[in-house]
Amino acid sequence: MFESISKRLRESRKIVFVTGAGISQESGIPTFRGKDGLWRSNDVMKLATIDAFNDNPKLVWEWYNERRKNVFSAEPNLGHKAITELEKYSKVVVLTQNIDGLHQKAGSSQVLELHGSIVKIKCTVCNYKGETFTEFLDIPPLCACGNILRPEVVWFGEGLPQDLWQEAIVHANSCDVMVIAGTSLVVSPANTLPIYAKQNNAILVEINPDETIMTSNMDLSIRSTSAIALPELVSIFKQ
Ligand code: APR
Numbered sequence: 001m002f003e004s005i006s007k008r009l010r011e012s013r014k015i016v017f018v019t020g021a022g023i024s025q026e027s028g029i030p031t032f033r034g035k036d037g038l039w040r041s042n043d044v045m046k047l048a049t050i051d052a053f054n055d056n057p058k059l060v061w062e063w064y065n066e067r068r069k070n071v072f073s074a075e076p077n078l079g080h081k082a083i084t085e086l087e088k089y090s091k092v093v094v095l096t097q098n099i100d101g102l103h104q105k106a107g108s109s110q111v112l113e114l115h116g117s118i119v120k121i122k123c124t125v126c127n128y129k130g131e132t133f134t135e136f137l138d139i140p141p142l143c144a145c146g147n148i149l150r151p152e153v154v155w156f157g158e159g160l161p162q163d164l165w166q167e168a169i170v171h172a173n174s175c176d177v178m179v180i181a182g183t184s185l186v187v188s189p190a191n192t193l194p195i196y197a198k199q200n201n202a203i204l205v206e207i208n209p210d211e212t213i214m215t216s217n218m219d220l221s222i223r224s225t226s227a228i229a230l231p232e233l234v235s236i237f238k239q
Helices: 002-011 050-055 057-072 078-088 102-106 162-173 190-199 226-237
Strands: 014-019 091-096 111-113 116-123 129-131 149-153 177-181 203-207 220-222
Touching (some): 014 162, 078 102, 078 226, 091 162, 162 190, 177 226, 203 226
Parallel strands (some): 014 091, 014 177
16 A cells, blocks of 8 residues: 555655644644643633634734744744655645744745734734734734734634635645645634545545544555654655
């Protein structure tokens, strides 16, 4: 089985990665649902919904400021770098649920941030959008128009930007191999991407120390961390 998948990998014209918080765990950024996950010690309904933000923007911004500090000091790990290296051997597109920018920092050239980006902000009223790379001293931060700024991320209960989601589906529908790394696959619509790929006869490879709800759909499930397994995946192309 592994030999046939290695052959498919080496012959692949396009590899799509679907990544989640687990790929950044070895960069020191906590996951959401793992044993030390953020949703284990924080109430998602108070921190990651539009209602929570409207009810208490200061609390939500305090949490995001803390996450920004963590992200700005984080560096890409061997998993991120392996994905970048694969661009030497195949077309690679990264569909990430992460907002930490570590794929881009590692040099990946085509990254779709399905859930937004922690550096991006936008006004809650006017159409101002911007990027900032330091924590905010005064929170909640205000726009020049006087209204509150918000992180440009997708909160629970909000939809993904339609053009971005349609583009993600096009990539899922047109890859030979989809590698699903570091995600529990419990959040939609990102967790439907492997289904699109499978419908187009792509090989599904899962990299996760734990089983997920979609493990049984995978052609290969590698019970390992991404910083260990992804460099090994690259070595297949060097044989
Ligand atoms: N390498 C690979 N996978 C890992 C590692 C690691 N070092 N450490 C943990 N994992 C796995 C966990 O076993 C888990 O299956 O990564 C997965 C992380 O799952 P979640 O914490 O649920 O994160 P994610 O799937 O990215 O969540 C999706 O939910 O809260 C929202 O918007 C948020 O984008 C996020 C979305």
